[in-house]
Amino acid sequence: MNVPEAPKPKEIITNQAVATDILADDAAADANYTESDVFAWANNLVQFKDELKFDLFLFNKNFVVYKTQRSPVLDKQMEPIFTDGLMEYVLEGADMGLIVRGFEDAEAEKNVLQRTRTKNVKQAQELLNFVKTQESAMELFNEETHDIKRIKGVVARVKHPELKQSFYIIKALPQSQIIKGNTGWMMRDGKMVPFDAEAALRVPTDNQLLVLDQDMYVFSQPKLKALFGYDAKEQSIADSMVREIESAYRLSFAEGLTLQSLVKDNKPAIKKLQNSTPGLVKQEELLEQSDDLGTGLMSDDSGAIIILDEKDMMKFINHMNDDYVESPVTGLRYEIKSKKILKVNEEDELLAGI
Numbered sequence: 001m002n003v004p005e006a007p008k009p010k011e012i013i014t015n016q017a018v019a020t021d022i023l024a025d026d027a028a029a030d031a032n033y034t035e036s037d038v039f040a041w042a043n044n045l046v047q048f049k050d051e052l053k054f055d056l057f058l059f060n061k062n063f064v065v066y067k068t069q070r071s072p073v074l075d076k077q078m079e080p081i082f083t084d085g086l087m088e089y090v091l092e093g094a095d096m097g098l099i100v101r102g103f104e105d106a107e108a109e110k111n112v113l114q115r116t117r118t119k120n121v122k123q124a125q126e127l128l129n130f131v132k133t134q135e136s137a138m139e140l141f142n143e144e145t146h147d148i149k150r151i152k153g154v155v156a157r158v159k160h161p162e163l164k165q166s167f168y169i170i171k172a173l174p175q176s177q178i179i180k181g182n183t184g185w186m187m188r189d190g191k192m193v194p195f196d197a198e199a200a201l202r203v204p205t206d207n208q209l210l211v212l213d214q215d216m217y218v219f220s221q222p223k224l225k226a227l228f229g230y231d232a233k234e235q236s237i238a239d240s241m242v243r244e245i246e247s248a249y250r251l252s253f254a255e256g257l258t259l260q261s262l263v264k265d266n267k268p269a270i271k272k273l274q275n276s277t278p279g280l281v282k283q284e285e286l287l288e289q290s291d292d293l294g295t296g297l298m299s300d301d302s303g304a305i306i307i308l309d310e311k312d313m314m315k316f317i318n319h320m321n322d323d324y325v326e327s328p329v330t331g332l333r334y335e336i337k338s339k340k341i342l343k344v345n346e347e348d349e350l351l352a353g354i
Contacts, residue, residue, distance in 0.1 A: 030119070036212040038100060038113065041167070042090040048160045049087070054078040055157040057131055058141050058173075060150045063123055065130050066141035082156045082169045085207045089113075089219065103218050104232045114218040116232070118211055122265045123228045128168060128211065131155060143198040148178055153227050154203060168211040172223050177202040234270050238263050241273040245320070248279035249286075252304040262313045269310075272317050286319045293324050293333055 045052075054075075056068045090098070096111060103116035118125050130138075139146070153173055159166040184195030207219035209227070218224050225231050242259050245251075251259065263269050281289075287305065290297035295315050298306045307313050318324055323336045 030214075033117075033214055035115075036215040038090055038115075038210070038212060038217055039094050041212055042087045042094075044163075045083070045087060046091075048162055049079060049083065051160060052079060052083065053159050054082065055159075057138075057155040057157070058151045059127060059153055059155065060146070061152045063127055063152075065127060065134075065138055065155075066146060067135065067138045068141050078156070081203050081205055082171075083158065085205060086169070086210055086219070089207055100217075103216075103221075104236055114221065116216050116218065116230075118214055118216045120235075121216060121224070121228050121230045124170070124209075124211075124216065124230075127155065131157065131168075148199040148201065149175065149180065151178070151201075165213065167213075170209040170211065170227065171204055171206075172208065172227050173201060173203065177204065229265070229267065234274070235264070238270045238273050241276055241278065244278040245276075249283055249320070250302070250304040251316075252300045252302075252306050254308045257307065257309075259307070259313070262307070262310055266310070269314060269317060272314075272321060272323075276317070276321055278320060281320055281322055286316075289324065290315070290319055293326060295319070295324065 056070065057065050058068055059065045090113070093111065093113065098111050098113055100113050100115050103114040104120070118128065151173055154171050156169040156171075157166050158169065179195060179200045181195050181198050184200065185192050186195050187193075208223040209219065210217040216224075239260070242263055246259060253259070263273065283303070283305070287297060287299055295318075297312065297315055297319065300306055305316060307316060318335060323339075324333065325336060326333045
């Protein structure tokens with residue numbers, strides 16, 4: 001008797017597999033990158049502005065993304081809330097000499113629209129990659145399960161059959177614009193009554209972030225930092241400091257790692273690098289202090305400092321900044337979080353008081 005084969009189990013899609021696919025897609029997109037044209041986008045969109053289709057996604061403080069459903073009654077509000085202000089700004093700006101400038105090149109100023117590669121804003125790129133590739137795996141947002149008070153922002157995916165590809169608009173959702181049913185009141189027939197819905201939110205109408213192809217247009221620099229923690233000035237200082245460190249020290253990294261990749265979007269590291277002076281502590285002194293204090297930094301056969309992970313990087317930066325100290329009184333060892341160098345007269349005053 002022939003026994004039928006058991007059905008093969010469905011292939012499990014792991015986070016690692018998804019990440020690999022996304023990285024491969026990003027590498028291919030990066031190789032084919034060309035700057036987008038926001039002026040052409042706005043001009044082209046005028047003819048379709050009343051026929052655009054909007055899909056909304058909410059994301060929380062941990063960047064978990066949710067699908068949403070909405071009543072068709074709200075469709076007429078999508079255009080005024082999400083696209084009208086952006087189009088008006090760009091089209092009117094074109095007549096006033098508006099120019100586009102790299103976000104990392106200068107601070108915001110009048111009549112300048114800042115643009116950066118979306119890949120520079122790591123959390124935004126991961127968020128959009130998830131929307132593009134994992135929509136079917138997303139949960140539908142439900143207030144009882146997910147709590148609207150934890151929602152940080154909204155992504156609008158905008159498309160039209162005549163557009164080559166979708167574009168994305170990202171906005172922050174301030175807590176002040178969110179009302180939960182058990183805390184809200186409303187006016188009805190001239191008197192205050194309890195708010196009778198699970199929750200309500202008001203999506204801001206100001207211009208914030210627009211993503212065209214691989215570019216992000218930054219209409220509000222504070223919103224970019226509030227949503228994704230990206231500060232071009234801080235990152236630029238960190239990038240410059242990385243180059244100085246690589247000139248002053250010989251470092252050996254685990255495969256696939258660089259100092260640049262470890263520092264990128266690492267707020268504690270960037271903060272420390274802003275006040276660093278590479279080379280003040282010499283390589284040999286750094287390794288000797290690490291050995292004395294037992295912090296665990298090692299060197300390879302050529303004398304290069306081995307950096308295996310983020311922890312090693314932070315130890316290296318702390319030693320470079322002379323941020324480890326052993327108390328001559330107690331013998332306890334400390335990591336200094338902040339320090340102030342004593343001036344000569346302050347030292348004299350301290351000695352005089354002994």
